[in-house]
Amino acid sequence: MKLEFPLIGYGTLIYKMIDKQGDIHTYGVCIIYDYIRIFHKKLGYWYPFVLPKIGHKFKGILYDIRSKDFLNELDRYEGVPELYHRVKCNVNYKGKKIESWIYRPTDRTIEKLIKEIENLKEIDRKSIFNEDIWLRYLESEFPHVVKKYPELFMPIKSF
Numbered sequence: 001m002k003l004e005f006p007l008i009g010y011g012t013l014i015y016k017m018i019d020k021q022g023d024i025h026t027y028g029v030c031i032i033y034d035y036i037r038i039f040h041k042k043l044g045y046w047y048p049f050v051l052p053k054i055g056h057k058f059k060g061i062l063y064d065i066r067s068k069d070f071l072n073e074l075d076r077y078e079g080v081p082e083l084y085h086r087v088k089c090n091v092n093y094k095g096k097k098i099e100s101w102i103y104r105p106t107d108r109t110i111e112k113l114i115k116e117i118e119n120l121k122e123i124d125r126k127s128i129f130n131e132d133i134w135l136r137y138l139e140s141e142f143p144h145v146v147k148k149y150p151e152l153f154m155p156i157k158s159f
């Protein structure tokens with residue numbers, strides 16, 4: 001499988017690009033390795049972040065961006081280079097290992113986020129790292145996402 005600009009959607013892109021066509025092709029649910037998705041409304045953000053975490057994995061959506069202009073538009077939407085930057089990561093899509101782009105917070109954003117997490121109550125801090133709260137949020141606020149990608153909400157099977 002040869003992709004032009006493989007990109008992972010793990011947050012708002014999941015519901016914003018659910019029916020987008022033209023400059024993007026949606027492959028479907030994939031597993032992202034060595035990152036953890038974190039989200040908690042008490043942090044004050046309406047979107048999740050990913051943090052590097054060796055040995056961890058979570059599910060997202062694999063897209064192929066078909067134009068450099070659209071990729072640049074997505075970079076602007078994601079706040080590149082101030083909030084995020086686009087980096088390579090490894091994903092598994094239908095049993096195939098693929099190198100893809102993912103929007104990772106900048107070091108400055110991560111430092112700020114860690115300070116905000118440290119200010120939360122212990123129970124909230126634990127839930128951020130022990131549960132995928134973003135998926136629960138998608139289930140409650142965007143039921144059409146559950147209908148389109150039911151496997152996104154199922155436990156990860158070993159390959």
